[in-house]
Structures are given as structure tokens and as C-alpha cells.
Amino acid sequence: MSRIVAVHGVNQYDPARGPEEAADRLGAAWARALGHNLPRPLGGNDLAMAYYGDLVHAARPVRGAQGTREDIDQLTPEAVDAVLRWGELLGVSTQEAQGRALAPVRWIADAVARRYGLDHDLVRQFVARFFPDLLAYLHTPARKQVQQRLADAVARQRPRVLIAHSLGSVVAYDTLWQRTDLKVDVLVTIGSPLAMPDVVLPHLQHPGGFRSGSRPPGAAAWINIADPGDLVAVPQPLTDTFRGVTSCLSSGIGAFRMHKAGGYLRSAATAKAVLPYLDRAL
The missing domain is CATH 3.40.50 (Rossmann fold)
Structure with a gap:
């Protein structure tokens, strides 16, 4: 034991x-x-x-033929929505991100990095890993x-x-x-x-x-x-x-x-x- x-x-x-x-x-x-x-x-x-x-x-889905499980631009719509909600919680306006059909998650990650003085690449990597794991467990x-x-x-x-x-x-x-x-x-x-x-x-x-x-x-x-x-x-x-x-x-x-x-x-x-x-x- x-x-x-x-x-x-x-x-x-x-x-x-x-x-x-x-x-x-x-x-x-x-x-x-x-x-x-x-x-x-x-x-x-x-x-x-x-x-x-x-x-x-x-259990993590792969979106798109070229997508990988750690591609921030290939997250599922559900993961994108979760990232947007997270950004709002951290005081980042998501209006501009929602208008960016090709890279809303990347925009949120970079905005969070700027707001909190963090490395942009590390925040992108974190987002690409955290939210797919979270949603794979929850759903x-x-x-x-x-x-x-x-x-x-x-x-x-x-x-x-x-x-x-x-x-x-x-x-x-x-x-x-x-x-x-x-x-x-x-x-x-x-x-x-x-x-x-x-x-x-x-x-x-x-x-x-x-x-x-x-x-x-x-x-x-x-x-x-x-x-x-x-x-x-x-x-x-x-x-x-x-x-x-x-x-x-x-x-x-x-x-x-x-x-x-x-x-x-x-x-x-x-x-x-x-x-x-x-x-x-x-």
C-alpha cells in the first residue's frame, strides 16, 4: 500500500x-x-x-487530413469554443478572435501571452495540449x-x-x-x-x-x-x-x-x- x-x-x-x-x-x-x-x-x-x-x-480527435493532436490550428470546433471561453475568463476580448475564421485560437493564445507577459510559443503549445485532453476526458x-x-x-x-x-x-x-x-x-x-x-x-x-x-x-x-x-x-x-x-x-x-x-x-x-x-x- x-x-x-x-x-x-x-x-x-x-x-x-x-x-x-x-x-x-x-x-x-x-x-x-x-x-x-x-x-x-x-x-x-x-x-x-x-x-x-x-x-x-x-480519445483525442484529429481534425483534418494534415492535423495532428498538437496543432493549434486544427482543434475541433468544441475545443475552439472552450479556448474562447477561457480567453474571456482571463479578460481577453474574443470579438476579434471570433472574426478570424482561420486562426481564432492562435489569436487568443497570443493575446493571453501578451496580457500576462508569457512566451507566445509556450502558450500556443499549452493550448494545443490542454484543451484536447480536457475535452477528451469530459466528452x-x-x-x-x-x-x-x-x-x-x-x-x-x-x-x-x-x-x-x-x-x-x-x-x-x-x-x-x-x-x-x-x-x-x-x-x-x-x-x-x-x-x-x-x-x-x-x-x-x-x-x-x-x-x-x-x-x-x-x-x-x-x-x-x-x-x-x-x-x-x-x-x-x-x-x-x-x-x-x-x-x-x-x-x-x-x-x-x-x-x-x-x-x-x-x-x-x-x-x-x-x-x-x-x-x-x-
Whole structure:
């Protein structure tokens, strides 16, 4: 058994490895990063990764004969609409973008980069990867497969901590609501888009509709950590949208960096969140 089960975010498909090997490799990287601010490094059996990158990758559509799964100009109409809604949320006017039939998504990505002082190419790459993965999870049969992977990991490992990054926080939230028999002492969400209106929030799987979001019954506590500069963890704070969030931390930990997990995992805020739930020997 592992004391921590982790759920990764987008863009983690590893074509050179099968699901089990990919999970082990990514889990080891997360354990190293998470142990950075703990009293001692995490051991090889302390963290188990619930890997689903292969499932969402296979479910992502390819639009057009020349399109690829990472071509910002070949996103599906559904992904284009999600990017437009995201741009609006970040204060970017989408009127001009909507008039650009050939490259509205590229225009939004560049406008966000200019507004927040980010590298244009990196923002384009992020958009081309994040939204197809997100929509593949939310709107294809892969959703049930992804949830089953996580449910199996939690049932097998019986962890105290479930830590979930980015899209993984949506997977964790959905799974804990769908499988109320699963129990963890704390759900730690980092860089979470759960509250993103139009794009994510209306599609969450919990009873009572999207306006009734709350801590899943299987999580005794819920800690959310969001960097103020994270352009995916919006709107903040999560407590404005969800009931039962035990603690909502927002600190400038420099975690965005195109929404990678490493900054969050190495932060003192995340170490402080998980440490009380680990063995005293740690």
C-alpha cells in the first residue's frame, strides 16, 4: 500500500512505455518533487501514480487530413469554443478572435501571452495540449475508463492522501463522487480548473447540478492550492464555487510555467498540506 495516490494532469502520454511503466516513471518523478520540502525524501512505495495519459490521448480527435493532436490550428470546433471561453475568463476580448475564421485560437493564445507577459510559443503549445485532453476526458467514453483506473488505484493502495494536478483534479473529484465507497483522509488539488465556468464546471459528475459543488463524501478534508499566476486554476478562490473546501491556499509559488506540476509539488505549501497525513516517521 502507498500512503499517497497521485493523479497527473494533461500532456502526460508516454508513447515509449506501457501504462504500468509510464505510471512508475511519472510517479517516481512526482515523489522526488514532493519530497523536496518534506523532512526526508519519499520512498519508492510512498506514492503510487494513477496514470491515464494513454486513455485520453487515444480519445483525442484529429481534425483534418494534415492535423495532428498538437496543432493549434486544427482543434475541433468544441475545443475552439472552450479556448474562447477561457480567453474571456482571463479578460481577453474574443470579438476579434471570433472574426478570424482561420486562426481564432492562435489569436487568443497570443493575446493571453501578451496580457500576462508569457512566451507566445509556450502558450500556443499549452493550448494545443490542454484543451484536447480536457475535452477528451469530459466528452468521450474515455471518461469512465479514466475513472476506473483511479478507483482501482485508490481501492488497491488505500491511501491517506489523494493529490491531483490540473485535469487530474477533475478526474479525482468525479471519481470520488461516482464511487462514494472510496475513502481518503485528504484530497489535495493543485492547479485545478474545477471552477472554470462553461468549460468544466457544468460537466462535473456530482448530484444536484453544477451549482451544488461540494467536497466529495469520501474525502474527509479537501485542500486546494492555486498559484495566483496559474491561468488554468481560475477563477480563484475555489471556495467561491465549492462548499466544504477545508483550506484554499493561494501563494506566489511560481508554479504556472505552462501549467506543469513540478512547481506545485516542490512548494512548501504542498508539503505543509500533505505532511500531517503521513507517518510520524517521515
